[in-house]
Amino acid sequence: MLDYRQPIPPEQYGKFDVVFDTHGGLTVREESRLSKPGGVILDINSSFAKIVCIFLSRSRKFVMGKQDETTMREIVALAAQGKLKISIGRTVPLDGAIDLIQKMEGGERIKGKGLIVMNAQ
16 A cells, blocks of 8 residues: 555556555656556546547556445444455465565465454554
């Protein structure tokens, strides 16, 4: 995760399988720099340049969604009813998060999502 208010550190270039610009503030060039070769770029901002790139590139997609309170409450209700299924591949406590992330960045694959559990205080 990057802070959209800060310049993108060059050491982040080419590191991401998926670039999802949820803020809508990245330029086409910035998104391309962040993406690995063969990566996917998801946009919520429909600027002219991004729309052109979406039509010309298989790796770029435009994402639309409704992010209002009613929709979020429906999602929470579905999750509470057990109707949303997520495959959890590995669960680690917060103090094991760095090790899990480093292993996955190093190429280790798990079936499902890596879940970091924080202690309730």
